[in-house]
Amino acid sequence: MSRIKTLIAVKHTLIVRGLMHYLDKVLPEPDIEIVDMMYLMKNKNGEEQLVLIIEPDLLSDPKQVTIDKIYKNYNQSKLVSLSSNELPISISSYFDENLFFNDSEDAFIEKLRCIFHLCDDNPVKVTGNSILSEREKEVLKAVALGHSNKEISSELSISTHTVITHRKNITSKLGIKSIAGLTVYAVLNNIISNDEMNL
Amino acid sequence: MQFRSNTKMADVIHCNYMLLPILNRFNIQLGFGDKTVSEICKEREINTDFFLVIVNSFHDHDYFPQGKLLEFPLSLIIDYIQKSHSYYLEVKVPQVEALITELCHKAAPSQKKQLTLVERFFSEYKSELTEHIMDEENEVYPNVISLDEAYTAGKIKEEHLGLIHDHPIDAFAKKHNNVEEKLYDLKNIIIKYLSPAIDHTISDTLLTELFRLERDLNDHARIENKVMIPKVRMIEQEILRRHG
Numbered sequence: 001m002s003r004i005k006t007l008i009a010v011k012h013t014l015i016v017r018g019l020m021h022y023l024d025k026v027l028p029e030p031d032i033e034i035v036d037m038m039y040l041m042k043n044k045n046g047e048e049q050l051v052l053i054i055e056p057d058l059l060s061d062p063k064q065v066t067i068d069k070i071y072k073n074y075n076q077s078k079l080v081s082l083s084s085n086e087l088p089i090s091i092s093s094y095f096d097e098n099l100f101f102n103d104s105e106d107a108f109i110e111k112l113r114c115i116f117h118l119c120d121d122n123p124v125k126v127t128g129n130s131i132l133s134e135r136e137k138e139v140l141k142a143v144a145l146g147h148s149n150k151e152i153s154s155e156l157s158i159s160t161h162t163v164i165t166h167r168k169n170i171t172s173k174l175g176i177k178s179i180a181g182l183t184v185y186a187v188l189n190n191i192i193s194n195d196e197m198n199l
Numbered sequence: 200m201q202f203r204s205n206t207k208m209a210d211v212i213h214c215n216y217m218l219l220p221i222l223n224r225f226n227i228q229l230g231f232g233d234k235t236v237s238e239i240c241k242e243r244e245i246n247t248d249f250f251l252v253i254v255n256s257f258h259d260h261d262y263f264p265q266g267k268l269l270e271f272p273l274s275l276i277i278d279y280i281q282k283s284h285s286y287y288l289e290v291k292v293p294q295v296e297a298l299i300t301e302l303c304h305k306a307a308p309s310q311k312k313q314l315t316l317v318e319r320f321f322s323e324y325k326s327e328l329t330e331h332i333m334d335e336e337n338e339v340y341p342n343v344i345s346l347d348e349a350y351t352a353g354k355i356k357e358e359h360l361g362l363i364h365d366h367p368i369d370a371f372a373k374k375h376n377n378v379e380e381k382l383y384d385l386k387n388i389i390i391k392y393l394s395p396a397i398d399h400t401i402s403d404t405l406l407t408e409l410f411r412l413e414r415d416l417n418d419h420a421r422i423e424n425k426v427m428i429p430k431v432r433m434i435e436q437e438i439l440r441r442h443g
Contacts, residue, residue, distance in 0.1 A: 175391065180323055181384030184316045188392050194312070 004116060005031045005048070009040055010055040010082055019053060019082075026112045040070045050077040051115055053099070056091055057083065067094045068161075080115055093162040132173060137191055139166040143179060144186035145196060201255050201262065204237035204247055211236065215258050220290075220415065224282040225250055249275055257418050268426040273347040273434070276427055277340055283419050284332045291412050292325050298405040305398045313393055317385070324381040331378050339371050343431050350434050355442050363439060368431040375428075377420065382413045 006023060010016055016034060023030040037058050052074055059066040071079060071094050081087060081095040084102070092098060097115050099108065132140060135156075142152040149167075153160040176182050186192045202211050208231040211218060222228075225245050240247040249271050256263050268276075299321055303314045342362050349359050386409050389402065396402040 175387040176384045177380050178384050180320055181381060181388060184320050184384075184388055185392055187316055188313060188388075197316075 003027075003029060003031050004051055005033065006051045006053065007033050007035050007040070008053045009035050009037055009058065010053065011058055015055075015082070022108060022112055026109060027116060037066070037070075040073065041066065044073045045077070046073070046075050048076060050074060051080060052077055053080045053082055054095075055082050056087055059091075064090050067091060078115055089158070089162065093158075093165045132170060136166055136170050136173075139163060140170050140182060140186055141191050143167065143170075144183040144192050146179075201259065202236060202251060204240075204251065205235050207231075208234055208236055208239050211254065217411065217414075218254055218257060220286060221254055221257055224279065224286060246271070246275060249279075253279065253422075256421075263421065263425070265425050265429075268422070269430055269433075272351075273427070273430055274344065276422070276430070277344060280419070280423060280427065281336065281340070283415075284336065287412070287416070288329060288332060291408070291415075292328065295321065295405065295408055295412065296325070298401060298408065302396055302398070302401050302405065305396075305401065307397055310394055310396070317388065317393070320381070320385060320388070324385070327381065328378050335371075338366075339368075342366055343368070343427075346431070346434055346438070350438055355438055359438065360442060363435045368428055368435060372424070372428045375424070379413050379416050379420070382409055382416070385409060386413070 004027075008016060008019060010019070020030070020032060023032060037054075037060065040052065040054070052070070054067075054070070056063065056067070067079075078096045079094055080097045080099060081092065082099045082101070084100065086092070087095070087098065097111055099111055103111070138156060139152060142155060147155070149160050149163045152158075152163045156163075170182070171177050174182070174185055176185055183192070183197055187194055187197050200214065202214075208227070212222075226243060227239060227245075231239055234242075236251065237247045239245075240250050248267075252264060252268055252271075256268075299314070299318050303311065303318060306314050346359055346362060349355050386406065389406055389409075
């Protein structure tokens, strides 16, 4: 695996040091740059795969607009949040992984490993937790029934952006990319019935 | 290790039996005794260099002499691509289908339903692949060949300029989608989500065939995307430069 650069935008030096300590444990030669939110807002890097570790509390208001801008500036990169509490869905859907201050050491290291494994060229992208969340099951059901992103967005009252993020996560968790394949999975797992299937 | 013109053909197969279908595409049959690659190619009127480049790039993924491949005539490359196509449609796909059917026959009643899903999934894949290939053979290659012939003979007519204008190779390159996606899905469905088959020898063979087919299609796509398309693009640009 090639070296992946990590950009860190968090507030406290102690936390930065702590993160660097764990990155050092997980990566053979960590390549880390400490940046601030302004940097992430202003600079674009659409080509390179980076990992961005961000403390969402530091996002300027409106937070969703700010994170959306960063998401677009770094569209090839993995976004990781670091926070004390669960984030609202409008924000959390932008992140590929959520780190919490009260994560146990093992959980924290495991998450970091997953994050960097995801940046691998290996097409088998399986995250640590391969069980679908209830929300993901709902999205999967709608996808299997042949609904478009737009339809799913209005059915579940979420943005199309969130639908796309859910779909990305479902595919990476299951290792199934095509709609037909997802449909087979949905039938096998009784998420939709045989009669509803529309291959 | 790279195969050379003086490598014995038997050693090629000993070294990598996955190359057997490639030999078939060149109409080379087994029973070669101690003959070398160049001797066999001469007998069968095959361009030895082209054969070696193809065999080596399938054998060793780090070896992909794009520049060298671009030197061969387009007709040779397209002929090879078409032979691969018929191998997929006439040999590989029916083979996989037969294995799925066999698995269905031997399945426990509770598993039949699951396997019917797999059967449907693969038959959908088959129509997709067939359509993809037919589109290339009927729409794309005839144009490409006529351009190449006119270009080589130096007889460019109005119609050729029209072809470049209406059907540029880049339009094809753009929609040239990846047909391996569903195979990848099917592998995962079998590996991760189906209940285990009663007769695991059949499901093992099926999986092995899927892995092989996927790899073959990947190598095939490399030749299309990195050799055929750039070569046609070059011819188009050259024609436009002179006559456009």
